[in-house]
Amino acid sequence: MLQVRSVSRNFGELRALDDVSFDVAPGRMTGFVGANGSGKTTTMRVILGILAPHGGTVTWGGAPVTQGVRQRFGYMPEERGLYPKMKVADQITYLGRLHGLDPSAARRNTAELLEQLSLETRANDPVQELSLGNQQRAQIAAALVHDPDLLILDEPFSGLDPIAVENVVEVLRDRAARGVPVLFSSHQLELVERLCDDLVIIAGGTVAASGRRESLRDRFGTRRFQLVVDDDAGWVRDMAGIKMVELDGPRVVFELTEESPSAAGLESGRRDQSVLEHAMRRGPVRSFGPVTPSLAEIFQEVV
Numbered sequence: 204m205l206q207v208r209s210v211s212r213n214f215g216e217l218r219a220l221d222d223v224s225f226d227v228a229p230g231r232m233t234g235f236v237g238a239n240g241s242g243k244t245t246t247m248r249v250i251l252g253i254l255a256p257h258g259g260t261v262t263w264g265g266a267p268v269t270q271g272v273r274q275r276f277g278y279m280p281e282e283r284g285l286y287p288k289m290k291v292a293d294q295i296t297y298l299g300r301l302h303g304l305d306p307s308a309a310r311r312n313t314a315e316l317l318e319q320l321s322l323e324t325r326a327n328d329p330v331q332e333l334s335l336g337n338q339q340r341a342q343i344a345a346a347l348v349h350d351p352d353l354l355i356l357d358e359p360f361s362g363l364d365p366i367a368v369e370n371v372v373e374v375l376r377d378r379a380a381r382g383v384p385v386l387f388s389s390h391q392l393e394l395v396e397r398l399c400d401d402l403v404i405i406a407g408g409t410v411a412a413s414g415r416r417e418s419l420r421d422r423f424g425t426r427r428f429q430l431v432v433d434d435d436a437g438w439v440r441d442m443a444g445i446k447m448v449e450l451d452g453p454r455v456v457f458e459l460t461e462e463s464p465s466a467a468g469l470e471s472g473r474r475d476q477s478v479l480e481h482a483m484r485r486g487p488v489r490s491f492g493p494v495t496p497s498l499a500e501i502f503q504e505v506v
């Protein structure tokens with residue numbers, strides 16, 4: 204388990220990270236999301252020891268992260284750093300050697316990864332001759348070649364076509380299934396939503412929300428409901444303690460407002476039921492239930 208605790212980091216006057224705490228648990232994919240400049244890369248660099256924190260700690264298995272421990276981490280940096288003129292397979296094998304693999308293990312892992320990432324036919328091409336997407340795949344192979352104990356990936360999906368995305372998803376899921384904690388940043392919220400087990404949402408250098416994906420959904424999702432009736436559902440607008448979010452003829456999405464129970468006439472736990480009862484008195488109800496918020500909606504609410 205990787206634990207980030209109360210980490211802060213300044214750049215001159217700028218407080219880029221302020222009291223950042225979260226865990227990256229074994230066998231779980233943790234999505235790290237936030238607007239541009241919110242502190243994702245800085246956090247990753249602190250975890251990797253590239254930047255020193257000005258406060259707080261990063262621990263691995265409860266102990267400080269030493270150079271030896273760090274060598275067992277896999278990192279895909281934001282600034283892609285492969286040598287343009289070196290052949291793909293040679294380079295990945297070389298990086299495996301740098302991380303302590305013997306020559307045969309480095310070659311074996313390289314071959315396996317190039318195959319998994321559909322790059323085997325490009326193994327003997329210089330990196331600079333690969334398309335950007337294929338360079339990105341090579342970069343992922345470079346982060347994985349030494350079978351790391353922890354994976355930290357800065358935007359691993361940017362620039363990949365949909366098939367390559369699925370390919371990389373499969374490779375990362377496989378690592379997570381073997382017990383490796385995986386932290387990855389991405390601006391593709393639908394992808395993060397589909398892929399992650401846990402989430403960390405960062406805004407302005409502080410953690411705005413974190414935890415299991417489902418529990419975040421529950422936390423932010425209890426106030427919105429969808430009702431489908433036969434006729435126009437516009438009458439919902441006039442009900443106390445309710446705010447209409449979307450109306451599409453017989454389908455309406457509404458929220459319970461923050462108003463006091465007395466203003467609404469009912470406690471919030473009953474207000475959704477009062478809409479349902481009202482609808483049933485008016486005619487048939489085709490469906491009714493809470494609406495699960497998307498990650499994009501949660502994101503907008505917390506940042």
Ligand SMILES: Nc1ncnc2c1ncn2[C@@H]1O[C@H](COP(=O)(O)OP(=O)(O)OP(=O)(O)O)[C@@H](O)[C@H]1O
Pocket residue numbers: 214217219237238239240241242243244245246281
């Ligand atoms: N070396 C540096 N010197 C000065 N300021 C920096 C440095 N690195 C980062 N910053 C600032 O720290 C803040 C956080 O940047 P960071 O790169 O961590 O954000 P990010 O969430 O990774 O953004 P993006 O999604 O755009 O990659 C920004 O305001 C950035 O300008």
